[in-house]
Amino acid sequence: MSASALPDLGTLPLPAATAVAPIARALEGLDPASLWWLSGYAAGLARAGHAVPAVAPQAGATALPRLTVLYGSQTGNAKRAAEGLVGAAEAAGFAVRLVRADAYPTRELKDERLLWVVISTQGEGEPPEDSLGLFEFLLGRRAPTLPELKYAVLGLGDSSYPKFCETGRQIDARLAELGAQRLQPLGEADVDIDAVATPWRARAVESLKALAAELAPTAPAAHSAAVIPLRPAIAAALHSREQPFAAELIEQVRLTGRGSQRDVRHLEFSLAGSGLHYAPGDALGVWAPNPAALVEAVLELTRLDGDAPLTLDGIERPLRVWLTEHRELTRLAKPLLVALGAVSKHRELHSLLDPAEAASLSALLSSHQLIDVLREWAGEWNAETFVRALRPMAPRLYSIASSPLAYADEVHLTVDVVGAEDEDPLRLGLASHHLAQLEPGARARVFIEENPRFRLPADNSRDLILLGAGTGVAPYRAFVQQRVAEGARGRHWLLFGARSLRDDFLYQTEWQEHLRRGALQHIDLAFSRDAKPRIYVQQRLREQAARLFEWLDGGAHFYVCGSLALGRDVHQTLLELFTQRLGSAEAANEALQQLQQSGRYARDVY
Numbered sequence: 001m002s003a004s005a006l007p008d009l010g011t012l013p014l015p016a017a018t019a020v021a022p023i024a025r026a027l028e029g030l031d032p033a034s035l036w037w038l039s040g041y042a043a044g045l046a047r048a049g050h051a052v053p054a055v056a057p058q059a060g061a062t063a064l065p066r067l068t069v070l071y072g073s074q075t076g077n078a079k080r081a082a083e084g085l086v087g088a089a090e091a092a093g094f095a096v097r098l099v100r101a102d103a104y105p106t107r108e109l110k111d112e113r114l115l116w117v118v119i120s121t122q123g124e125g126e127p128p129e130d131s132l133g134l135f136e137f138l139l140g141r142r143a144p145t146l147p148e149l150k151y152a153v154l155g156l157g158d159s160s161y162p163k164f165c166e167t168g169r170q171i172d173a174r175l176a177e178l179g180a181q182r183l184q185p186l187g188e189a190d191v192d193i194d195a196v197a198t199p200w201r202a203r204a205v206e207s208l209k210a211l212a213a214e215l216a217p218t219a220p221a222a223h224s225a226a227v228i229p230l231r232p233a234i235a236a237a238l239h240s241r242e243q244p245f246a247a248e249l250i251e252q253v254r255l256t257g258r259g260s261q262r263d264v265r266h267l268e269f270s271l272a273g274s275g276l277h278y279a280p281g282d283a284l285g286v287w288a289p290n291p292a293a294l295v296e297a298v299l300e301l302t303r304l305d306g307d308a309p310l311t312l313d314g315i316e317r318p319l320r321v322w323l324t325e326h327r328e329l330t331r332l333a334k335p336l337l338v339a340l341g342a343v344s345k346h347r348e349l350h351s352l353l354d355p356a357e358a359a360s361l362s363a364l365l366s367s368h369q370l371i372d373v374l375r376e377w378a379g380e381w382n383a384e385t386f387v388r389a390l391r392p393m394a395p396r397l398y399s400i401a402s403s404p405l406a407y408a409d410e411v412h413l414t415v416d417v418v419g420a421e422d423e424d425p426l427r428l429g430l431a432s433h434h435l436a437q438l439e440p441g442a443r444a445r446v447f448i449e450e451n452p453r454f455r456l457p458a459d460n461s462r463d464l465i466l467l468g469a470g471t472g473v474a475p476y477r478a479f480v481q482q483r484v485a486e487g488a489r490g491r492h493w494l495l496f497g498a499r500s501l502r503d504d505f506l507y508q509t510e511w512q513e514h515l516r517r518g519a520l521q522h523i524d525l526a527f528s529r530d531a532k533p534r535i536y537v538q539q540r541l542r543e544q545a546a547r548l549f550e551w552l553d554g555g556a557h558f559y560v561c562g563s564l565a566l567g568r569d570v571h572q573t574l575l576e577l578f579t580q581r582l583g584s585a586e587a588a589n590e591a592l593q594q595l596q597q598s599g600r601y602a603r604d605v606y
């Protein structure tokens with residue numbers, strides 16, 4: 001056969017089964033684009049008339065089974081930590097797949113041989129939304145025994161909460177109970193995630209290498225393990241969490257009336273020239289610096305010199321810069337109190353740190369800011385101890401309230417401003433206040449945080465039930481705008497709750513306009529302070545149970561957005577309604593889980 005002629009495929013002998021198996025393994029998990037590319041690559045080699053060139057195995061490449069890295073994450077920290085783990089394992093030559101917990105087919109668990117789990121804890125010691133199904137499965141009766149599994153768990157949490165890293169702890173313990181072998185102790189990352197995650201990652205890779213050496217002490221890996229890079233390179237986005245875009249504020253208006261106890265703003269930013277794209281349901285991440293007045297007050301209370309350089313982990317900056325850009329001054333966490341305990345003699349503080357006082361400690365952490373604590377308890381600080389005890393600065397997320405189809409190159413937000421300047425100018429919410437004081441033309445550092453679990457259905461003939469309270473209505477503004485722009489056939493039903501009709505009905509005129517034009521079929525409102533006794537939005541759901549089931553039976557998607565308490569209360573209401581319908585709490589629970597797992601019941605609560 002000439003090298004360039006295309007052979008008649010029907011006349012070629014089939015490859016031996018032993019040759020097919022490693023190919024199938026190597027192709028596992030590839031997307032169609034990569035498979036097409038690969039088929040072209042193979043055809044090119046065949047056309048040139050030679051066999052696949054031997055590729056030198058990467059350092060560490062072994063006959064180890066593929067590693068699965070599973071993550072469960074609410075606001076992206078565990079996802080980023082998991083991606084870091086994948087990068088490190090791949091760099092060491094191991095085959096890895098990364099899977100979000102709700103995309104993981106639990107039936108595959110019994111066949112896993114190597115598993116790393118990275119998972120945060122939410123609520124009051126609960127798993128993140130994307131992990132509810134996996135968690136239920138793993139801790140439930142259907143979980144298989146796993147005698148052949150080797151695993152390690154990295155938990156993310158915040159030691160200010162009474163149930164620190166609870167989900168990571170439960171999963172770690174349960175895998176051991178199912179017979180799996182723990183490769184290294186559970187990692188418990190507190191608010192300074194990297195301080196724990198980085199050494200944990202290094203140890204995890206070392207343990208893989210040790211395992212590989214055990215399994216194949218002499219022979220290098222078969223060539224099939226050292227596959228040519230397969231995934232088409234995706235150009236890195238110009239702007240990201242680490243490299244935010246300086247977005248210009250176009251406009252900001254106050255949405256709540258003068259009589260409201262809340263100051264909720266509508267903000268419009270330009271994304272022109274950023275290359276940033278988003279889908280309705282995504283959030284905008286915002287980085288904000290600590291205000292100068294707060295930084296100076298903290299320096300004064302700690303009696304530290306803001307101009308003095310401080311080197312931490314090889315990076316030198318003046319202390320003032322550390323405090324302005326790199327550490328949280330408005331969010332208090334336990335490590336700061338522990339450090340303060342070491343540099344001050346206050347008896348009250350020491351008794352709070354007693355494990356028996358966990359409840360009082362968490363009450364203090366949720367009601368106090370750093371400035372309150374420093375005002376209350378003086379300590380003999382040195383700059384390094386102080387900065388190390390503070391949380392690293394983190395961006396805040398805001399649900400995007402606009403559709404890119406309706407407002408190309410813009411992003412709109414609905415921001416509840418935390419704290420009032422006239423009460424205490426040093427006790428404000430960092431990012432909400434930063435945004436609220438921006439004038440048109442000023443810029444904020446932003447990025448897109450994808451939220452793949454809170455998206456519109458691909459099929460736009462599906463009906464949508466949109467339940468939200470307060471700023472929880474923000475993503476629904478984006479949803480309805482997008483569906484109107486697409487000419488979607490599905491119906492929309494909004495259930496909205498706030499305090500008062502007169503002052504807190506966010507985007508009232510827009511919803512009325514949608515109703516008038518037939519883009520919104522139903523709106524049910526609950527204004528808690530206008531009624532006696534107070535009424536909340538879940539009560540409207542109860543009243544409309546017949547419509548709820550009619551819509552759900554027709555394939556509707558149900559969304560909940562707003563506070564954690566709202567998420568909990570609505571879930572409870574749904575359980576009640578499903579129990580009445582199906583006759584048992586167990587059946588209700590199962591039905592809700594199915595809805596959740598199929599993506600038809602999605603929550604974005606914060």
Ligand SMILES: Cc1cc2nc3c(=O)[nH]c(=O)nc-3n(C[C@H](O)[C@H](O)[C@H](O)COP(=O)(O)OP(=O)(O)OC[C@H]3O[C@@H](n4cnc5c(N)ncnc54)[C@H](O)[C@@H]3O)c2cc1C
Binds near residue numbers: 332
């Ligand atoms: C996925 C996601 C989407 C979100 N979407 C929105 C949104 O659309 N609109 C919106 O306004 N927020 C939204 N948030 C909340 C937002 O990210 C911030 O947490 C919020 O704006 C407070 O941040 P801050 O920097 O102003 O206050 P911080 O500096 O974080 O907090 C300062 C102090 O105020 C306390 N505090 C924080 N929030 C409140 C509060 N609500 N009431 C009373 N005390 C508080 C803190 O405990 C702290 O002591 C969302 C959060 C997530 C995770």
Ligand SMILES: Cc1cc2nc3c(=O)[nH]c(=O)nc-3n(C[C@H](O)[C@H](O)[C@H](O)COP(=O)(O)O)c2cc1C
Binds near residue numbers: 073076124162
């Ligand atoms: C509303 C809320 C509740 C939380 N509850 C807990 C908790 O009970 N225990 C804990 O250890 N951490 C708790 N955390 C802290 C998170 O686990 C921590 O911020 C983690 O880094 C988040 O990771 P993720 O972005 O991957 O979800 C909570 C955080 C939030 C915002």
